[in-house]
Amino acid sequence: MASDHEAMRRAHEHFDPIAEHELTLPDVDMGRMFSTDGLRIRGKVYAFIAHDGTLVVKLPQPRIDELADGGGIDHMRMRGREMREWATVPLAYAATWDGLVTEAHDFVASLAGD
Numbered sequence: 001m002a003s004d005h006e007a008m009r010r011a012h013e014h015f016d017p018i019a020e021h022e023l024t025l026p027d028v029d030m031g032r033m034f035s036t037d038g039l040r041i042r043g044k045v046y047a048f049i050a051h052d053g054t055l056v057v058k059l060p061q062p063r064i065d066e067l068a069d070g071g072g073i074d075h076m077r078m079r080g081r082e083m084r085e086w087a088t089v090p091l092a093y094a095a096t097w098d099g100l101v102t103e104a105h106d107f108v109a110s111l112a113g114d
Contacts, residue, residue, distance in 0.1 A: 007053025007091070014094040015049050018101050022047075025105070039101070046108040047101045050076075055089040055097050057104035 022028050022039050031040040038048030038056075047057045056076055059067075064087040067073040072093055076086035089100060 004051050004053065008049060008051065011049045011053040011055065011091055011094075014091070014097055015047075015055060018098050019047075022101060022105060027109075028105070039105070041105060041109050044108050044111070046104040050088065053091055055091075055094075055100065057087050057089065057100050058085050058108055059087055059100070059104055060107060061085055063103070063107075 019030070019039055023030070025041075027042045029040055030037045031043070031045060032038070033045040033048050036048050036051065038045040040046065045058070047055065050056050061084050064073075064075055064085070067087060067089075068075065073087055073089050073096075076083040076088045087100075089097060
C-alpha cells in the first residue's frame with residue numbers, strides 16, 4: 001500500500017494539468033481547504049486532492065448519489081459524517097477527473113450566481 005505522500009504525488013500527476021487549465025478560466029484561483037490547496041471560483045473551493053490521494057469535488061447530492069451507484073466514487077466523510085455535496089474520487093477513476101472537475105466548477109459557479 002502506498003504512503004499518503006506517494007498517493008498525493010501520483011494524484012497530482014493527474015490533477016495538476018487539470019488545475020493548470022482551470023486556472024485559465026475567469027475568477028478561478030487556488031486556495032486552502034482541509035489543509036491542502038484547492039481550486040476555487042470566486043473564493044469557493046470546488047476541487048482538491050485529499051491527503052490520501054483522492055480527488056474531492058463539490059457536486060449536487062443527486063449527482064454524487066448517481067456516481068456512487070457505480071461503485072468506487074462516494075460521498076466524502078469527515079469524522080464519520082457524510083458530506084452531502086462533496087464526493088471522493090479515487091485515483092483508479094483518474095480518467096473521469098477532468099470531467100468531474102468541470103462539473104464541480106460549473107456547479108459552484110452556479111451557486112455564486114454566475
